[in-house]
Amino acid sequence: MNIVIENAITNFEFYQNNIPLNYQKMIEKHPSDYIALGARSEESFIGIILAKKNLKISIIEIVYLAVSDWNKTTGVEEMLIYALEDKAQKEKVNFINFDYFDNNDLDYLKYIDGILRKNNWSSLRTKNYIYITRSFKVEEHYWFRRFIKNTQNLSIFQWGLLSEDDRQKLKEEEGNGYPKKLSPFINEDQIDKKSSIGVKADGKVVGWFLIQEVSPTMVFIKSVYLKEGYRSIANIKQLMSTGIMQTIYKSKSKYVMFSIGESNKQMLNFVERKFKNAIISKKPVYRSLKRINQNH
Numbered sequence: 001m002n003i004v005i006e007n008a009i010t011n012f013e014f015y016q017n018n019i020p021l022n023y024q025k026m027i028e029k030h031p032s033d034y035i036a037l038g039a040r041s042e043e044s045f046i047g048i049i050l051a052k053k054n055l056k057i058s059i060i061e062i063v064y065l066a067v068s069d070w071n072k073t074t075g076v077e078e079m080l081i082y083a084l085e086d087k088a089q090k091e092k093v094n095f096i097n098f099d100y101f102d103n104n105d106l107d108y109l110k111y112i113d114g115i116l117r118k119n120n121w122s123s124l125r126t127k128n129y130i131y132i133t134r135s136f137k138v139e140e141h142y143w144f145r146r147f148i149k150n151t152q153n154l155s156i157f158q159w160g161l162l163s164e165d166d167r168q169k170l171k172e173e174e175g176n177g178y179p180k181k182l183s184p185f186i187n188e189d190q191i192d193k194k195s196s197i198g199v200k201a202d203g204k205v206v207g208w209f210l211i212q213e214v215s216p217t218m219v220f221i222k223s224v225y226l227k228e229g230y231r232s233i234a235n236i237k238q239l240m241s242t243g244i245m246q247t248i249y250k251s252k253s254k255y256v257m258f259s260i261g262e263s264n265k266q267m268l269n270f271v272e273r274k275f276k277n278a279i280i281s282k283k284p285v286y287r288s289l290k291r292i293n294q295n296h
Contacts, residue, residue: 001041002041002042003039003040003041003046003076003079004039004040004041005037005038005039005079005080005083006037006038006039006040007036007037007038008036008037008038008048008050009027009031009034009036011038012027012036014038014040014045015036015038015045015048018045018048018066019036019048019050019064020064021214021215022214022215022220023050023063023064026187026190027050029189030189033052033053034050034051034052034053035050035051035053035060035084035087035088036048036049036050036051037049037080037083037084037087039067039076039079039080044068045068046067046068046071046076047065047066047067047068047071047076047077047080048064048065048066048080049062049064049065049080049081049083049084050062050063050064050065051063051084051088051096053091053093055091055093057180058093058094058095059093059094059095059096059097060084060087060088060091060093060095060096060097061096061097061098061099062081062084062096062097062098062099063099065077065080065081065098065100065112067080072108073108073111077111077112077115078115078118078119081098081115081116081119082119084096085119085290085292088292089292089293092293093292093293094291094292094293095289095290095291095292096289096290096292097287097288097289097290098116098121098287098288098289099127099285099286099287100112100124100285100286100287100288101130101283101285102283102284102285102286103283104283109124109286112124113286113288116288116290119290120290121288121289121290122288122289122290123288124286124287124288125286125287125288126262126284126285126286127261127262127284127285127286127287128259128260128261128262128284128285129259129260129262129268129282129283129284129285130257130258130259130281130282130283130284130285131257131258131259131260131271131275131279131281131282132218132255132256132257132279132280132281133255133256133258133275133278133279133280134254134255134278134280135248135253135254135255135256135278154199154200154201154206154230154235154238154239155199155200155201156197156198156199156200156242157197157198157199157200158193158194158196158197158198159184159191159193159196159197159198159208159210160193160194160196162198162205166204166205169204169205170184170185170205171185177227178225178227182223182225183223184208184210184223184225186223187212187222190212190222191210191211191212191222192210192211192212192213192219195211195219195246195247196208196209196210196211196246197209197242197243197246199226199230199239201230206226206227206229206230207224207225207226207227207230207239208223208224208225209221209223209224209239209240209242209243209246210222210223210224211243211246211247213253214257217253217254217255218253218254218255218256218257219247219253219255219256219257220256220257220258221243221247221256221257221258221259224239224240224243226239244256255280259285262284
């Protein structure tokens with residue numbers, strides 16, 4: 001079988017049905033931000049790998065890898081990863097990482113991990129957990145009524161009403177006032193600005209609860225942050241409760257997806273206790289990293 005590896009963006013129509021809808025939208029809006037390599041044999045789909053460029057911090061992130069059932073574990077995965085490494089070297093970035101979403105197939109997980117380690121990647125390690133919950137009536141949860149009470153410290157506002165002055169100040173603080181990975185300006189066009197909220201205290205923006213629509217029936221909690229000096233238990237509970245209410249009532253989605261870091265034991269315990277009846281699935285995401293372009 002003759003397998004062709006090609007730029008999937010230039011042949012997007014052929015590969016489109018094998019790319020998740022949220023990534024389709026991102027590629028269509030910002031094609032230059034992504035590397036998409038497809039594998040095919042004549043007119044048959046074999047596989048695809050999708051990565052996002054983050055040239056500011058010299059990294060390329062693999063966000064999606066899929067191979068047709070007939071071609072799994074036949075070496076196609078390794079071909080795609082190797083081809084992507086070649087592209088990454090030409091971009092002259094320092095690192096490439098891979099966040100692998102668990103699909104309840106332990107044998108395939110071991111196969112992918114073996115490929116990565118064989119090619120000098122770090123072994124896959126649990127990075128975070130992806131939860132999917134069904135929507136629910138807030139009134140059924142008595143703790144919402146206790147947590148939603150406004151405090152004198154926090155003022156909640158719709159994210160779409162963020163002033164240009166506040167926006168500029170937040171951009172200047174990126175990387176110093178708050179971690180870059182939690183920046184509200186990453187893939188900003190994906191944010192649902194009507195349902196997302198910001199938090200002000202002492203006249204300045206100190207936090208946010210940002211969501212994005214990933215399908216007509218599901219939203220993803222994209223970024224939640226509260227500056228260190230304002231992280232009282234009362235403030236955290238108010239931000240979470242208000243954000244969740246906005247997510248459920250304003251977006252009117254049937255399902256909510258969110259991610260919690262493996263090291264954030266307190267939040268993991270909170271979610272497991274408070275949302276146990278709403279949780280539909282919980283799956284780990286594993287991360288592997290490789291340094292390339294050693295001289296850069």
